[in-house]
Amino acid sequence: MRKAAFLAICLTCCVLIVGFKRIPQQHGSLTITFKHLVGNIPLALDTVQYKNELRQPFTITKFKYYISNIHLHKTDGSLVPVDQYFLINEDEPDSKTITLSDIPTSQFTGIDFIIGVDSLHNCSGAQSGALDPVNAMFWAWNTGYIFLKLEGKAAASKSPGHLFEYHIGGYQQPTNCIRTVSLQFPRALTVGTDKELVLKTDAAEILKSPNTLDFSKLSSVTDFHNATTIADNYADMFSVSKIR
Numbered sequence: 245m246r247k248a249a250f251l252a253i254c255l256t257c258c259v260l261i262v263g264f265k266r267i268p269q270q271h272g273s274l275t276i277t278f279k280h281l282v283g284n285i286p287l288a289l290d291t292v293q294y295k296n297e298l299r300q301p302f303t304i305t306k307f308k309y310y311i312s313n314i315h316l317h318k319t320d321g322s323l324v325p326v327d328q329y330f331l332i333n334e335d336e337p338d339s340k341t342i343t344l345s346d347i348p349t350s351q352f353t354g355i356d357f358i359i360g361v362d363s364l365h366n367c368s369g370a371q372s373g374a375l376d377p378v379n380a381m382f383w384a385w386n387t388g389y390i391f392l393k394l395e396g397k398a399a400a401s402k403s404p405g406h407l408f409e410y411h412i413g414g415y416q417q418p419t420n421c422i423r424t425v426s427l428q429f430p431r432a433l434t435v436g437t438d439k440e441l442v443l444k445t446d447a448a449e450i451l452k453s454p455n456t457l458d459f460s461k462l463s464s465v466t467d468f469h470n471a472t473t474i475a476d477n478y479a480d481m482f483s484v485s486k487i488r
Contacts, residue, residue, distance in 0.1 A: 270349040272436040274316075276443060278332050278340045279485055280307065283448045289334060297452045300459050302398035302408070307447055308333040309392040309478075310361050310374070310381065314344065317354040319432060324348060329361065331374040331381065332445075349436035356426040359478060360391030363415045363422075389413055391421055392478060394450055401463040408463040410450065412471050412478070419468040421475035425482050433487050442485040449481035450474060 280287035282294045282304070293301050314326040326344050333339045365375060366388045375382075381390045390413040401408045414421045433441060451457045455473045465471055 270436065271346050272349050274344045274347050274433075274435050274438075275440045276342050276344065277440060278342075278443050278445050280334050280340070280445050280447060283446065287334060287447055294448070296398075296448070296459070297456045298400075298458055300398055300400040302396050302459065304334075304394065304396040304447065306335065306393055306395040308335070308381070309359055310389065311342070311357050311359065312365075313362055314355065314357040316344075316347065316352045316435075317356070319351045319353055324350075324352075329365070329374045331379055347435045349434075351432040351434050352429065353432055354426065354428040355441070356424060358422050358424050359475075360413070360415070360422040361389040365389075366415045383413060388415065391475075392450075394447065398459040398463070400459040402460055403463040408459055409466060410464075410474050411466045412474050414468050414471055419472055421471050423475055423479035425479065427482060427484050429484060429487060431487065438487050440488050442488070444483045444485045446481045446483070450478045453477060453480070 282292075285292065285294065287304060287307065289307070290303060290305055293303055295301050309332055310329065311332060312329045314328065315323040316326070317323060324347060326347070328342075328344065330342045331339060332342075361375065365371065375389070381393070382388075383390060390411050392412045393410070395407070395409045397406050398408050399406055403409075412421050427443070429441075455477055457474070457477075462470060462473075465474060
């Protein structure tokens, strides 16, 4: 009897140990597509004429920006960080679709990220991948990254050739141009089931709210002067389009 009881106890312990054994967390990926617009009009380089808040006509010849320090918000309030850096470039269609890898298969209620490159990587010198200087987004003179470039032509611009160019960067106060974007999903997004998150990027926001830009007065920003003015504008250029 004692032997039988001992065996029964051992069996029970084994069952409990197996029961408490942690089930490995499954992981998947999430695709994010950036849909570039100017207001409600699809962005097209060189060919389409738009108007700013002052009704000044302009065309866009270049639009590119960094996305990094991504966090997905789980339904329990915890955050899942994504250690990847992306350069989104209107001139390179493939760059507008990115994949976040090794994401826990869970439900998420929102996402946040920064427009730009964090101070650590700004201080690490020229790097590879999206941060490679070959992408023409690195200031050698300032040892730091350009977070966003918007270039084009506007008749009101007093620069040669009626050009305008906004090259915005800088991570140190008082001219820190890193801006954090926080977006809530219209419904819970499930990694492992939902395949794609589509975000709208409205380039028109760079020219307005809270600061309306006048091409005749400010057609070139290529250093810290007036950079935060434009950074404050692009902070709200993103919105959630759909989950599918």
